Amino acid sequence: MTDRIRARYLIETPASPARAAAAMAGEQSTGTFIAVPGETPEIHRRHAARVENVVELDEHDEPALPGSRGGSPFHRAEVELSWPLENVGTSLPNLLATVAGNLFELQQLSGIRLETLGLPPELSRAHPGPQFAIDGTRRIADVWERPIIGTIIKPSVGLTPEETGLLARTLSRAGLDFIKDDELMANSPHSPLEPRLAAVLAALDDAASETGRMPLYAVNITGEIDEMLANVDRVAEMGGNCVMVSVNAVGIAGLRAVRQHSALPIHAHRNGWGALTRYPLLGYSYDVWQQLWRLAGADHLHVNGLRNKFWEPDDSVLASARAVLAPINGGPPVMPVFSSAQSAEQVADTYQALGSTDLMYICGGGILAHPDGVAAGVASIRQAWDAALGGVDLDEHASTHPELATALATFRDRHDRS
Structure with missing residues (x-):
């Protein structure tokens, strides 16, 4: 059981996987491409996505997807991120916006696939589930x-x-x-x-x-x-x-x-x-x-x-x-x-x-x-x-x-x- 939303991704990046994971966490929580006023340490502590794990896999000479910035090699890795439930509440559309939103458009990534999703019991209980x-x-x-x-x-x-x-x-x-x-x-x-x-x-x-x-x-x-x-x-x-x-x-x-x-x-x-x-x-x-x-x-x-x-x-x-x-x-x-x-x-x-x-x-x-x-x-x-x-x-x-x-x-x- 957990009070955080957890998502595991397979990614490919021309950057280091750790840097790409940090960009993913920032984009989908408190950060953006540059520091902004109001992003206080307290907001970051309460609401920032966390990089829970990065496991480097292998390298490739060509990108899986177009549009990433940076040259070869392209590193593949498994990345696990987590978010506090407070960021999303129990809304399924907003859950999707968090775990499967702008991540797919980041220029740091030449490939990304959401593989698993772990949800807090509070979020699960908020939805009706199957009736029959x-x-x-x-x-x-x-x-x-x-x-x-x-x-x-x-x-x-x-x-x-x-x-x-x-x-x-x-x-x-x-x-x-x-x-x-x-x-x-x-x-x-x-x-x-x-x-x-x-x-x-x-x-x-x-x-x-x-x-x-x-x-x-x-x-x-x-x-x-x-x-x-x-x-x-x-x-x-x-x-x-x-x-x-x-x-x-x-x-x-x-x-x-x-x-x-x-x-x-x-x-x-x-x-x-x-x-x-x-x-x-x-x-x-x-x-x-x-x-x-x-x-x-x-x-x-x-x-x-x-x-x-x-x-x-x-x-x-x-x-x-x-x-x-x-x-x-x-x-x-x-x-x-x-x-x-x-x-x-x-x-x-x-x-x-x-x-x-x-x-x-x-x-x-x-x-x-x-x-x-x-x-x-x-x-x-x-x-x-x-x-x-x-x-x-x-x-x-x-x-x-x-x-x-x-x-x-x-x-x-x-x-x-x-």
């Missing part, structure tokens, strides 16, 4: 001892509300646990939120009369804050059971406002995340990112998926999922969401690597593009998870389950060609 997390989500979905299996409405854009409802009915009849809007579809002129929600809920009710089960439907309410809060109310009034927010688009204050206003699970989509993390010497880690969104109230957090269609390697995906599944800042684990070109083909490896069934396994094309139709696509995912959880070889299981066999032939061929 894993157990609450499982309770609403009525899914236990296996992953929650879902899909995304596809095509992502272009369907009318009525067409979306027809697709939702087909998906629900096929036995899915979870259906979500794509992040590109929120309140578009060709498919406004309210008529789309009405069409989908009517379709799910109709399907439930046959199947006896109602899937979660994460309707995308992303928008201006007042619009999101009104839509949260409307979803609840109409009988909806989940909302989705593109968290990088609405900001941490936007998500926190939704959480404070909502009595529904919040499915947090991370689109835009790559801009914050893809380059290894810029931005910040998923470990830091997911801490902040959990404090703000996310119940489900996307982590990508194994052998995905994006840039991220499998070890990074798994590290993200483990971070989401770890209790932190006094709050419970939340649900990692595996998505991005997932199909039956990655199931066994996902379970073996993660060792947990506490996840959402979301397949768009992996269900909708099954050659034998949506129901076969859903069956193939269930069969793959049955095999993984039962310790049965996937190909052996496929020999007696044609839906799984077709999925493996289809999606392994796609990976082989990519």
